[in-house]
Amino acid sequence: MRLLEKAPAKINLSLDVLHKRPDGYHEVEMVMTTIDLADRIELSERKDGQIRIISHSRYVPDDNRNLAYQAAALLKERYKVQKGVSIAITKMIPVAAGLAGGSSDAAATLRGLNKLWKLDLSLDELARIGAEIGSDVSFCVYGGTALATGRGEIIKHIPAPPHCWVVLAKPTIGVSTAEIYNNLHLDKVSHPDVKGMVEAIHENDYDKMISLVGNVLESVTLKLYPEVSHIKDQMKRFGADAVLMSGSGPTVFGIVEYDSRMHRMYNGLRGFCDQVFAVRILGERNALD
Known part of the structure; x- marks a missing residue:
């Protein structure tokens, strides 16, 4: 079977x-x-x-x-x-x-x-x-x-986020999660508004959602791995509504609302990054058959 x-x-x-x-x-x-x-x-x-x-x-x-x-x-x-x-x-x-x-x-x-x-x-x-x-x-x-x-x-x-595209790009490096946490100094970082993000999703408010994306681990990874910072800058240049590193990195994702901008980002990033993906948010939880 x-x-x-x-x-x-x-x-x-x-x-x-x-x-x-x-x-x-x-x-x-x-x-x-x-x-x-x-x-x-x-x-x-x-x-x-x-x-x-x-x-x-x-x-x-x-x-x-x-x-x-x-x-x-x-x-x-x-x-x-x-x-x-x-x-x-x-x-x-x-x-x-x-x-x-x-x-x-x-x-x-x-x-x-x-x-x-x-x-x-x-x-x-x-x-x-x-x-x-x-x-x-x-x-x-x-x-x-x-x-x-x-x-x-x-x-x-919580509910699925507002409808949007996510463009991901991973540089050709590996990042150790343990290394990132070991170099994290919580008294020297700006903490994201997690509660506000939950509210934005409940309200299905795209503009509020993109204004509140945040990842405290960026404070470490961006300093140790300039390649990640470079991808963030490129995504902003190509017109992402919001850009954030996922987890401890090194993958960066940009959020866009419209197909035309998604294609522009995807094609632009393919010029200098091998692993690039344009996907939708699934948002709905699994069910057992």
Whole structure:
């Protein structure tokens, strides 16, 4: 038996870090939404009880470093599943890009194996399991648009943002999330208005939304990686209504309302950046079939 599941990327419209917690994680407030850029996960039952990762991307680990592998192993152990699974991952989301590609792959694996192995778990139960794998996995289980707090695993759903295009560009560098957090000085940064962003989305107010985008981690990444700052400048020059780095970077996204400006941005960025995507915000949460 085979089963296909989409694993959409996410962007953060607002990302704030409040303080470091006693457990070593950081307390965050984020408004996140899924976008129409997705990996494809194909799950196939195995009779030998093994978990196998199959991918043609050299950047995707095929062992227990892979979050999709960890998701399958956790479900298999917790619910005493005897069968195994082959997990074929077709990557469309850039790796190590601040777009939660690995977390979304894990979330898609949880949703898919819930059906394949007939576990009959709810999305809430899958999200709690996802939180054990990584901070973004809970949100990715649900998809849609949400305010995420705690270390990112406490999810409060909000409506889809106003209709718009998102143009993403990833420079040919990798960014270590740990490095960015280690260099973050919360007493020296400007904090975004997360509450205002939530209100803007509830009011379906595009102008208010684009005026409030913010990511406290930019204060670190832009200094350490000038390539990210350069892409931000180019997006502004090509006419983006708002420009922001996603997660800890290095991917930058520009928001535009109209098709004509989207095409101008996309074509302009393709001139000096290999990985450029023009997508819609998905905005609506997943449902179990």
